Amino acid sequence: MSCSSSSASEEEDEGMESYRKGGYHAVRMGDSFNAGRYIAQRKLGWGQFSTVWLAYDTHSSVYVALKIQKSAPEFGQSALHEIEVLSAISDGDPSNSKFVVRLVDHFKHVGPNGQHLCMVLEFLGDSLLQLTKYNRYKGLELKKVKEICRCILTGLDYLHRELKLIHTDLKPENILLLSTINPSKDPIKSGMKPILERPEGNLHGGSTMSLIEKKLKQRARRAAARISGRQPSTGGVGSNAKPERCLEGIDLRCKIVDFGSACWGDKPLAEEIQTRQYRAPEVILQSRYSFPADMWSFACTAFELATGEMMFTPNVGQGFSEDEDHLASMMELLGKMPKKIATGGAKSKDYFDKFGDLKRIRRLKYGSLDRLLVDKFNFSDSDAKEFAEFLVPILDFDPVTRPTAQQCLQHSWIDIKNID
Numbered sequence: 001m002s003c004s005s006s007s008a009s010e011e012e013d014e015g016m017e018s019y020r021k022g023g024y025h026a027v028r029m030g031d032s033f034n035a036g037r038y039i040a041q042r043k044l045g046w047g048q049f050s051t052v053w054l055a056y057d058t059h060s061s062v063y064v065a066l067k068i069q070k071s072a073p074e075f076g077q078s079a080l081h082e083i084e085v086l087s088a089i090s091d092g093d094p095s096n097s098k099f100v101v102r103l104v105d106h107f108k109h110v111g112p113n114g115q116h117l118c119m120v121l122e123f124l125g126d127s128l129l130q131l132t133k134y135n136r137y138k139g140l141e142l143k144k145v146k147e148i149c150r151c152i153l154t155g156l157d158y159l160h161r162e163l164k165l166i167h168t169d170l171k172p173e174n175i176l177l178l179s180t181i182n183p184s185k186d187p188i189k190s191g192m193k194p195i196l197e198r199p200e201g202n203l204h205g206g207s208t209m210s211l212i213e214k215k216l217k218q219r220a221r222r223a224a225a226r227i228s229g230r231q232p233s234t235g236g237v238g239s240n241a242k243p244e245r246c247l248e249g250i251d252l253r254c255k256i257v258d259f260g261s262a263c264w265g266d267k268p269l270a271e272e273i274q275t276r277q278y279r280a281p282e283v284i285l286q287s288r289y290s291f292p293a294d295m296w297s298f299a300c301t302a303f304e305l306a307t308g309e310m311m312f313t314p315n316v317g318q319g320f321s322e323d324e325d326h327l328a329s330m331m332e333l334l335g336k337m338p339k340k341i342a343t344g345g346a347k348s349k350d351y352f353d354k355f356g357d358l359k360r361i362r363r364l365k366y367g368s369l370d371r372l373l374v375d376k377f378n379f380s381d382s383d384a385k386e387f388a389e390f391l392v393p394i395l396d397f398d399p400v401t402r403p404t405a406q407q408c409l410q411h412s413w414i415d416i417k418n419i420d
């Protein structure tokens with residue numbers, strides 16, 4: 001929901017200090033939930049609100065993702081909202097064909113830290129952020145980007161047009177592949193036998209590594225990585241010397257996840273939405289936002305998939321804020337913001353003068369998206385032109401004229417007929 005969820009394969013962990021009353025529920029491999037129906041297998045990831053576990057559903061004999069929310073009332077409230085949204089999503093898509101995660105079940109679990117709302121979701125694979133890392137931040141082939149974009153747009157079209165739902169936090173981390181990149185991480189492909197009861201032995205022994213032990217091990221690994229001068233499992237832009245990785249054979253179908261901050265189109269939940277780098281101009285300026293805000297985040301995500309780098313990475317500078325740097329970068333790439341838009345938000349006066357010029361960043365270096373793709377990312381002229389023709393309209397400063405997901409799906413760049 002926020003900008004800080006993580007998969008279990010990444011280095012940081014969720015922190016011991018949140019395993020307390022009102023916080024996370026401590027889970028051990030083999031623990032059972034919902035009257036014995038679900039058996040925890042291993043941790044998949046965590047966020048500010050929850051930990052997520054691979055679990056075996058003994059009723060249907062399939063693996064599922066079990067999301068266990070922290071127990072304090074505010075987290076309970078937020079889980080209830082997420083369950084309401086996820087139920088609407090599943091009810092409206094009986095054939096499970098809309099590229100949005102599916103809620104299988106939900107229930108309450110009482111543990112030493114309180115009562116936790118739990119969501120059972122279909123088990124999905126790695127996120128698009130992990131895919132980009134796996135590809136060493138090189139940017140995916142455009143054919144693959146198109147395939148992924150079609151899934152995301154189908155999901156967004158369903159959410160926006162049929163359910164009237166705004167996701168509000170679309171980004172590569174919140175889009176999961178249907179399968180894992182590494183087949184040995186997939187419980188079915190790897191032939192993993194489900195654990196049906198808690199293994200013998202105490203908390204600190206055997207295969208059930210305690211959280212403390214795990215934390216110490218991770219610290220040691222990180223220290224060793226610092227000494228050898230590189231972080232494990234992150235490619236980074238500076239890792240170009242590494243050999244290409246083959247993405248052939250990886251199933252690129254994906255689904256939109258994390259509906260903790262989603263809201264109905266007519267009932268915005270919060271003034272400030274979206275993770276910074278994917279935030280739309282109308283959100284920064286506090287004009288009214290709606291479905292087009294997700295489209296902005298979609299365009300930023302598509303760019304990142306194709307280039308391996310985020311489109312906007314604003315920073316605070318001398319004499320200007322992160323918001324102002326963000327608005328300046330948008331204009332340098334996309335042209336001057338129309339005065340009506342620049343001056344039309346509740347926060348416009350903080351950043352723009354009455355002529356629609358930024359007050360504190362005066363000299364902008366205008367460029368264009370297709371030039372950037374050619375000059376910085378070595379796109380061919382024709383690839384850059386076609387990709388920019390697809391993306392630039394979605395990055396319209398005016399949300400009203402931004403194309404919808406349905407319109408994007410009809411664009412020739414994404415049309416399946418034009419893909420070799």
Ligand SMILES: Nc1ncnc2c1ncn2[C@@H]1O[C@H](COP(=O)(O)OP(=O)(O)OP(=O)(O)O)[C@@H](O)[C@H]1O
Binds near residue numbers: 047124
């Ligand atoms: N259906 C799923 N299948 C597999 N892994 C999942 C699934 N849902 C979530 N995860 C993993 O769990 C992590 C945390 O999930 P999620 O972002 O929904 O939790 P959260 O507590 O709402 O996080 P946030 O801090 O972003 O609000 C994800 O980054 C992902 O790695």
